[in-house]
Amino acid sequence: MLGDTLTLVALPLVAVLALPAAFAGGGTRRWFGGRAESQRAEAQAAKDAAAAAFYELDTAQRDLRISIETIMAVDDSPAARRAVTDFEAIGRRIDEVSHQYINAVDAHDLDRDDLEASVAGQARAELTRAKDELGRVKQELDRFADGLGPLLGKAETQLARLAPAVERARQALLAASNALDAVRGTGLTADDLAARLAALGPELTRLNQGAGQHGVPQTLERAERVSREAEAVRVEAQRLPERAAEIDHRLVSLRTRAQALTTRAGQVEPVLSELRRRFTVACWQDLQRVPEQAVEHVRQAEAKLAEAQTARDAQRWPDATALLSTARALLNSTDEAVSAAGDRLTRLNAVQKDPRQEIERTRFAIRDAQRLAMAGRNTPDPRHARPLDDSVARLERAVATLEGRHPDYWHFLTETEAVRHTVADVVARIREERGAAAGH
Structure with a gap:
């Protein structure tokens, strides 16, 4: 997934760790005294330590490359792209210290019979520096790996969701197809549902082609969408017989109602x-x-x-x-x-028989609102008092219209009803304001 930009130089680790033996022509080694051999042993120990550091760094880099590839397969965000760039930069640093290590190993044959103490000491120093550099870069790589935690966790979560999501989509399509077959067995065609299900066929093909071709996020989104749409088809198919029966019932009921209204009209x-x-x-x-x-x-x-x-x-x-x-x-x-x-x-x-009931009903509503407006106050709020006073006057005018020779009773009824609506609005406003005040 990372491409050529992340391919490090292939390091001949086995060759490095298995240099030629120190036996010339099968003869015996020449010994030059304790100091030379002591320096040779220290140099060899430094070489072994450097080889171990090199191996640890190489293993860590290989493991981290897998994490980077996982992130790249799922995430195309700026943070993910930056992580790839940073990994490439660390890779170049690893190349540098690895070559430094290889050069230090190649520069000194610690198995030579005539290895001088000064040469062995120089080899030990160079190999120790190489080991230290490898260790420092390993620490840098470890810090970088720690910082990848959120990105890697998100990527691994999506990858873990991928296979179950695709399987759920396949099962949803199968269930929808079975439901459609069942409802057709009852004599219902369900052509619109069949068309919707057929439209999901190409989506199933793309799911089967896999995330490698279409990308993990896109495949996840497609799987979830196919599951939703297939489930909707399944539910509608199962409900279709009930829906048909409901429509039949409504047809009969509304025809009966139309006939009854014809009689009433x-x-x-x-x-x-x-x-x-x-x-x-x-x-x-x-x-x-x-x-x-x-x-x-x-x-x-x-x-x-x-x-x-x-x-x-x-x-x-x-x-x-x-x-x-x-x-x-x-x-x-x-x-x-x-x-x-x-x-x-x-x-x-x-x-017409007795208007007093309508009048008293309206006056009671006004008086009740007036008592509420005065509750806990010496004088009412003008915003409440004014519409209530207007309602009193309006009611009196409506009552006065009944005194003529041909009273307009309908006007009287519509006026009293309008007064009660106005009063009800004032009451609702008072209660809302007092409720808000109590809440504070």
């Missing part, structure tokens, strides 16, 4: 006739078009239901669901309009 006209006969125009004029609108809305709803049935037969489930929602909305608005006419007559009858 026919009862609106007698209600309007009574409203026109007993109350002023303002009390019923907004309801004039309810009968014809109800008929039109029911007709539109029935048309949408027919389209929904066609979509359901073709197993176009999203279209069927959308059409059913449109039909339901049309029937809801029709229901509200038809109910409004009967509710209007009921409320007008009640207030």
Whole structure:
């Protein structure tokens, strides 16, 4: 993964550690006294120590190269690229001290019969310096390796996730395929789900090609996405029979409701006739078009239901669901309009018979809000008092409209309802402000 830039010079370690023997022509070694042999032994010990330091450094570098390759396989962040650059720089430093060591070994034949004490001492000094340099670079390499901990941990975590993630994606695709086969066995085509599953085929091919071709992060992301999408297909396939049954039920229910509303819409006209006969125009004029609108809305709803049935037969489930929602909305608005006419007559009858209940209900709401506004205060906050005072005046004006020969009872009802809404807003604001103050 690191490429040629991280390839160190191949060091002939075995050759270095196994130099030619000190026996000339099979003869016996010549001895030059104790001092020369003592210096030779010290030099040999220095050589052995340097060889051990060289071996440790070489082993550490090889191990660290594996860590760098692991990081590069997963991480392309600036920190990872910087780590690679730093490793290359340390590699060049390792080359330098390694050549220094090799030159020191090659420069001195410690097995020569005529090795002088001064030469052995020089060899010992050079080999000791080489060993010390190798040790210093080893320490530098160790510090660098310690600093790689977070990057290496992240890379190893991603690599550890890779194989399970790919396997989960394969299993998810298999489960989705099995679920699709099962639902087709019930007579449902599920063409849209089959198309979605087929679209994941090329993604499975890329997963099988491996992270070496597509990269670890990209392969992980692809595996997780394939798992999610395949699982969604599986869940929808398993739910499809239930969804079909639900749509069938809604079709029957909404058709029944449309028929009932057709009957109820026919009862609106007698209600309007009574409203026109007993109350002023303002009390019923907004309801004039309810009968014809109800008929039109029911007709539109029935048309949408027919389209929904066609979509359901073709197993176009999203279209069927959308059409059913449109039909339901049309029937809801029709229901509200038809109910409004009967509710209007009921409320007008009640207030015509005795408006005092509506008046007292509204006055009670105002008084309750006024008590709350004064709680714990000598004078109310103007922000609360002003809308409450306005509500009192508005209620009195509404009551005054009942004194005429042809009272507009609907105006009276809408005014009292508006007053209660205003009062409720003031109460909510007071409680919110006091709750916030108590929190502090």
